Amino acid sequence: MxxxxxxxxxxxxxxxxxxxxxxxxxxxxxxxxxxxxxxxxxxxxxxxxxxxxxxxxxxxxxxxxxxxxxxxxxIKVPVFPKNQGEEVPVCYCFNWTPTRILEEIKQTNQSTAESSIRTHIQAGRCGCEVNNPQGSCCLANVRQQVINYQQSVM
Ligand SMILES: [Zn+2]
The missing domain is CATH 2.20.25.270 (N-terminal domain of TfIIb)
Structure with missing residues (x-):
């Protein structure tokens, strides 16, 4: 897959x-x-x-x-990574913002962002070519952001 x-x-x-x-x-x-x-x-x-x-x-x-x-x-939307505001999506399709990623990590010590996005990808729901200014899959960005936050929280 x-x-x-x-x-x-x-x-x-x-x-x-x-x-x-x-x-x-x-x-x-x-x-x-x-x-x-x-x-x-x-x-x-x-x-x-x-x-x-x-x-x-x-x-x-x-x-x-x-x-x-x-x-x-x-551009109609703020562009990650040029704009790294707390509400600027890392994943535009499913609105994973730095705030949302960080809050989850603070509360549960883990992130479901990547697995959740993967589920949607497999269900054919992802539209990065029209939602994400980078025009390509956001997973690498999401993974990097999660690693950064996990390190900052620990
Ligand atoms: Zn340039």
């Missing part, structure tokens, strides 16, 4: 963010169509390849090879 929810983008095409020069991962156009604010969507070039810049300190969320960029202000 597949570990990841959303079919990872087939090609491993990469490009460098025009602002900070860091390599970004390809995202499907459907992710931008779903998450760009209307005024930004009006400038989308559906023929070009878009990439996600995951650097925390870079305002660019998406860019293409023609150096067009969309910044955090042009």
């Amino acid at each position: 597949s570990e990841e929810c959303c079919s990872p983008t087939k090609n491993s095409l990469k490009a460098n963010c025009p602002v900070n020069g860091v390599k970004g991962k390809r995202v499907q156009t459907i992710t931008l169509k779903s998450l760009l604010k209307p005024s930004a969507l009006e400038t989308l070039n559906s023929e070009s390849n878009y990439f996600f810049c995951d650097s925390i300190d870079c305002p660019v969320v998406y860019f293409n090879e023609q150096s067009q960029t969309f910044t955090t202000e042009e």
Whole structure:
């Protein structure tokens, strides 16, 4: 059974963010169509390849090879990991926020986030390609967040 929810983008095409020069991962156009604010969507070039810049300190969320960029202000939702607010989802589909993850760990010393998300993935309920600004499976992010919190609580 597949570990990841959303079919990872087939090609491993990469490009460098025009602002900070860091390599970004390809995202499907459907992710931008779903998450760009209307005024930004009006400038989308559906023929070009878009990439996600995951650097925390870079305002660019998406860019293409023609150096067009969309910044955090042009996205409908706060973007993890650029925004690490307590209510910014790590898992957008099922709303696992840092607060929710941490509260559970404080109360029970464990986290059901990953197993719960996996159950939904297996039931075909996951929609990271339209919900998660990264356009890909959130499990790695969730797992990392859980580890960080377990270490901070212990
Ligand atoms: Zn960048």
